Amino acid sequence: MDSAIRRRSQGGLFEGLYRVIMRRNSVYVTFVIAGAFLGERAVDYGVHRLWEYNNVGKRYEDIPVLGQRQSEE
Amino acid sequence: MLRVAGRKFSSLPWRSSAALYPNNPAAASSSSSQSPSISRSVPSLSPFSFNSQLPNLIRGFSSDALSRGHDVGMISDLPATVAAVKNPTSKIVYDEYNHERFPPGDPSKRAFAYFVLTGGRFVYASLIRLLVLKFVLSMSASKDVLALASLEVDLSSIEPGSTVTVKWRGKPVFIRRRTDEDIKTANNVDIASLRDPQEDAVRVKNPEWLVVVGVCTHLGCIPLPNAGDYGGWFCPCHGSHYDVSGRIRKGPAPYNLEVPTYSFLDENKLLIG
Numbered sequence: 370m371d372s373a374i375r376r377r378s379q380g381g382l383f384e385g386l387y388r389v390i391m392r393r394n395s396v397y398v399t400f401v402i403a404g405a406f407l408g409e410r411a412v413d414y415g416v417h418r419l420w421e422y423n424n425v426g427k428r429y430e431d432i433p434v435l436g437q438r439q440s441e442e
Numbered sequence: 443m444l445r446v447a448g449r450k451f452s453s454l455p456w457r458s459s460a461a462l463y464p465n466n467p468a469a470a471s472s473s474s475s476q477s478p479s480i481s482r483s484v485p486s487l488s489p490f491s492f493n494s495q496l497p498n499l500i501r502g503f504s505s506d507a508l509s510r511g512h513d514v515g516m517i518s519d520l521p522a523t524v525a526a527v528k529n530p531t532s533k534i535v536y537d538e539y540n541h542e543r544f545p546p547g548d549p550s551k552r553a554f555a556y557f558v559l560t561g562g563r564f565v566y567a568s569l570i571r572l573l574v575l576k577f578v579l580s581m582s583a584s585k586d587v588l589a590l591a592s593l594e595v596d597l598s599s600i601e602p603g604s605t606v607t608v609k610w611r612g613k614p615v616f617i618r619r620r621t622d623e624d625i626k627t628a629n630n631v632d633i634a635s636l637r638d639p640q641e642d643a644v645r646v647k648n649p650e651w652l653v654v655v656g657v658c659t660h661l662g663c664i665p666l667p668n669a670g671d672y673g674g675w676f677c678p679c680h681g682s683h684y685d686v687s688g689r690i691r692k693g694p695a696p697y698n699l700e701v702p703t704y705s706f707l708d709e710n711k712l713l714i715g
Contacts, residue, residue, distance in 0.1 A: 383557055386553070386557070387556060391556060404564045405564045405567035
């Protein structure tokens with residue numbers, strides 16, 4: 370990886386993205402906020418899936434039949 | 443072991459190249475005068491300095507190994523850091539015991555490092571958003587306050603034509619299940635003749651159920667149900683008559699009985715507020 374980056378300083382995914390995003394601070398801040406939003410969604414989804422995988426069959430929705438009677442008040 | 447080997451390998455060409463071009467233009471004159479002596483002395487000095495300072499290298503202290511002691515002569519008792527401060531030089535030496543450097547002129551991993559920092563900043567932004575929300579929303583009404591703000595009423599036990607009074611936010615609320623006659627009576631009123639003109643359809647969501655706040659709009663007494671000349675309520679304090687739709691008909695009250703916000707949850711449940 371070192372030698373690859375050493376050989377081409379013009380190319381590289383990081384370099385290209387750097388040139389696009391980190392020119393202006395306003396663009397960078399927007400990128401950080403968008404990334405935080407998407408990252409939070411991704412982490413929530415991942416942790417939710419992990420939790421449910423670890424707790425199979427224990428959710429309220431997993432109870433097969435709840436009956437037709439009205440819930441008591 | 444690898445680090446020391448790398449050191450041995452890189453120190454020789456590095457030091458000679460550093461001597462070839464002075465990187466500090468302000469000290470150009472001094473370094474140019476020094477560089478012939480340095481270039482002559484470097485090949486002979488680097489293995490020499492290694493052997494004399496090998497115990498310090500083993501211990502891991504970088505200051506002695508990196509100091510320019512062999513130039514100054516190590517006569518005084520100054521610690522290496524003080525000696526370095528007092529003898530500024532353009533020949534900057536970096537400690538490579540713990541971290542290897544890229545050779546000079548190597549394109550740095552700046553972009554990669556910056557993106558790692560950006561990843562950290564994603565987390566910080568998310569944290570700041572969470573903290574702001576938590577602190578601001580902690581000042582909003584708590585759940586017990588909100589629970590008291592609304593009231594669920596079961597409507598299944600109310601007969602047609604009868605009125606039920608419930609307490610909501612400290613005030614009485616009249617719930618009247620109207621018969622078809624009542625609805626017809628309420629609709630057959632000339633709106634223009636009312637003190638507070640309002641259609642019956644505007645005051646109710648479902649014509650069968652009339653929900654009004656039982657506080658007289660005159661001076662705040664509670665009207666009595668099934669009393670008065672118009673089949674609705676009669677306020678005993680000053681004699682205000684309300685009709686089947688809760689509108690004022692006779693008496694000193696200026697407005698109709700207030701209609702609160704309500705909604706029907708089920709067929710038989712009413713949520714007030």
